[in-house]
Structures are given as C-alpha cells and as structure tokens.
Amino acid sequence: MSLLTNVMDHSLDDGYAEAAARKQSHGDGGMPKTLRAKLGLAGGLVLAALIVTVGAAQARVEAPVVAKEREELIDRIDRETEAADRLEDSVDELRADVSARQREALRDSGGGDRSTLVGILSGASAVHGPGVRLVVDDAKDAGAGGDGDARSASGFSDTGRVRDRDMQRVVNGLWESGAEAVSVNGQRLTALSAIRAAGDAILVDNKPLVPPYTVLAVGDGGPMSDRFQNSADGLYLHALQENYGIRTAISVEDDVRLPAAPSVTVRTAQPITEKGTS
Template sequence: MRAPRRSTPHGETPYSPTSLLRALTANPYDVDTLREEDPSWAEETPPDNRITRTITVLLALLLGFAVAVSVADLRRDAAADDNPRALLEQEVLNSREDIDALDARQGSLEGDIAAAQETVLDDTDSESAQRLRVHEVAAAGTVLSGTGVVLSLEDSVPLPASPGVKEGTINRVTDGDLQIAVNGLWAAGAEAVSINGQRLSATSAIRTAGSAVLVDFRPLSPPYEITALGDPEALQAGVEAAESGDYLSELSTRFGIRTSWTTGTELSVPARALGTLREASPLDPSDPAAGTASQDDARKDSE
C-alpha cells in the first residue's frame, strides 16, 4: 500500500476527516495550510484552452443535430398514413359510408315493400288502400314533393376577438332555434317539413347532445336547411309576421346567426321510417267496438 505523501501532526493524511477535525480543534489556522500544500484538486479541473472549447462546441452541435433528426422523424411518423390517428379517421369515414349505404338499402327495401303492399291492397280492397295512403301521409310515411320554401340557419362567423385572444367566439344554432323555426312553419300552414333530409312528424324530437343537434336521434351538421312544402309566399309571410319571425330576426341581429329564405317549385321531403307491424287481427265489420279495439291493438304492437 502506498504511503501518504504527507502526514499531519497526528499521523493522518490531509484528506482524513479525523485529521481535519483534530487540526481544527488544535489550531484552526493550519487547516488552510494543509489544503494549500496538496494541489491535487486543481489537477481534476480540465484546462480551459482553445482545444477544449472547440471540442465542447463540436459536441453541442452534434447533440443539437441528433435532437433535430429525432424531432423530424417523430413528425414524419405522426404525419404518415399509417399512424393511429389517420387510421382511426379513415375507419370513421368508412363506417359513415357503410351507414349511408345501409340507409339507402333500407329505403329501397321499404319502397319495394310499400309497392307490393299497395298492389295487394288494390287488388283486394281499394278502400283500404286509399285509407292506408291517407294515414301514411299523415304519419310522414310517404315521399312528398311540390312547391315550398327552404329556411336556412347557419352558425355565425367568428366574432371580433378580445385582447389577447387569437380567435373570436362563434354563436351556434341550437336545438331550441330549430324548434321555434319548425313550429313557425307548421303554424304558417306547412304540409310537410324536413331538416337536412330528416322528415319531421308529430312525434319527431329535436334535441341536442353535446355540440351536435339531433333530429330523431340522428346527428345533423350546419347549415341547417328546413324544407317546408306549401304556398311559398304564405309560409314566409306567416313566419315573419309571428313570434317566430321576431325570434329569428333577433338571432340574426344580436347573435349573428345567418338566416336565409329560398323558394322552389320542385322541392321534395323524404319519407320517415315507419314501424314494423308485428301482429295484427282482422276487423269484424258487425262489431264497431271490437273493430276499434283491434285497431288499438295493432297500433300498440307496431313499432
């Protein structure tokens, strides 16, 4: 074992905690002298010259280049077509296309069923077929077309931003706004009404879920186009002269909601999906009470 280069008066090395404690208690002024006589601590500090500075700069540049390459790779991976977000968005789009295709097929099949049912009724009982058509029209179960108006409601443009805010707020069209507009059209004499292709009936519901407006539990997106069949001039004048007109005017002037009227001669509203008849029983012409009860039972069993 190598002997220490210098011993204290008590036999310990200058780095021994015991030696420092003894020197401090014996003569405090000798502690600095012991440390100054051992310059080994200074040898551990790297020299400050041009070479060390150049090496430091090169290492910093190399580290910065490695960080920049890593960030670029991460961004490239995030923007790739096979990243999780892009795959999820594509899956949502594909699901929507499948839903639209299924809706179109459902409408086609319902049309075929209605045509077959009408053919059978025409061959057997023409009066029943006529009554069925009247009830289907009242229940919004048939496609209607003719003259009418289209009332469009759209969210406001971004309002002026406040100091320190980049973008201003946007006033959205709510379910209450659509309810008032639709009720105004019904009161003005509309024969049939639809919103963005969704037919409305006496049992339709216009609600909201989060930021989406639902019509019979189907989400809609702005602009909201309300198609109403009837006399165009009478419909527009009736809405503007009633409380619904004042409400729509206040929406436009106070909140910036954009409203517009369009008339048309070949407007069309789709049919509303009707329930499926699960069970039915024949009517007894000789018993009016039994016939009424049978009709009620058939209505209860239909969905």
C-alpha cells in the same frame, strides 16, 4: 552567520509549505484554475457531442419503424372507413327493401292511397311539391357565446347566434301554418324528431348542423308563407332579425324536395279491415 544560515534553510514560510502539501494530497498537483476550467469544459463538450451522436443514430434506426407504423395505421383507417361505407350502403338497401315491402303489404290489405299518405306524414317516404324555403343564419358579427347564459330576460338570443329554441319555434310555426312535411338542412323531421343543442351546435335527431339553416316545408306555398309570417313564431323570428341581426329569408317555391327520414320506428300497428267485414 547563524541568522543567515536560518534564512537560507527556511526560505519558505511553514504555512505555505503546509498549504502546498494539502493541495498535493488532494490531487490538484498545483494545476492552475483556468487550466482546470478549460479541461472541464472540453470534457462537457465531448459528452454533449457523444449524446447528440447517439441520439441521431437512434433516430435514424427508429425512423423506418415509425414510418411503417404510420402507414399501417393509415391503411387500417382506410379499410375500416370502406367497411363502414359498405355497411351504410347495406343499411340503406335494407331500409328501402323494408319500406317497399311495407307499401306492398298495405296495398294488398286495401291500404291503397292511405299507405302513401301515411308514408308522407310519418316521414318514411320522400316527398316533393310546392312549399316554402326559409333560410335562418347567424348575425354577421355573432359572438361565440360559449360561457354563461346565452339568453336575455326577454328570451331572445343575445349573442347573434341561432339557438335550438329558435329553430324549434320556426319548425313548430311552419307545422301550425299548414306544412305537410319539413326538413332542416336535409334532415327530414318526423313526429319523434328532436331539435337540441350541444354547445354552440344545433342537433337534429342527434346530427350536428351548421349555419345557415335551410328549412324546407311542403304545403300550400303562398298561404302557408303568409300564415307563418303573421303567426307568433313568425313575429318571434322577425324580432330576432330586427334586434339581434339574425338573418332570415323566406320564399315560396313551386317544387321542393324532401328526403325520407333515415329511420322510422313503428311502435304500434294494426290490420286494416275491409268494409263489410267484422
């Protein structure tokens, strides 16, 4: 009877009783793990929904502010662009006024036709007359040529792209062939003009140009064209065409028009003395 009484009084093992007491002290209260996981997931979803709701509300509040700032920035850009255009127009007007005063002063001092010739040769005056049109363009399958040396050992372009040195030779060849005035893509060249490169772009007087490059030269059209094509620079251009696919086309024109150079800097000047005076 004592054994049965002991079993009835101690039906649960002491180890299980100790584990149940430990859970109770940690606050689990005997809650199943699946229930705890579901409650945790529900709490996370509620928190995520709260964050999304707050973010959406904040975006709705800030949207008008962002739109207003964008409109103000666009208006400022438009105003500054208009101001720059007005300044550019003013510069053109002042430049034209200065050129007119220079021509008038030369006429008054006896310069006459000499002032006109000086204006043409220096690039300070627009000019038109017979001449040559030369178009130089990249090859159809021109490579980017961004990295590495864009020249082969022979000195020619090995990427199919026209380089600044190619244009330098073209322009110098036209000068040597009798050109009196030259422009590249509308940029009038002067004695101080520079043709350089910035990456793959060609700069004429620091203004970037894009192909095709149209070179206009005023002079004795037919003879000038023949002299250029038979010169070393003309043969150089022909070699670029034959070996690297660079496209060229030259034609004689009855009338080509070249604008005046944007700015001509006078470095030295002296009065013209009339004949018979000392």
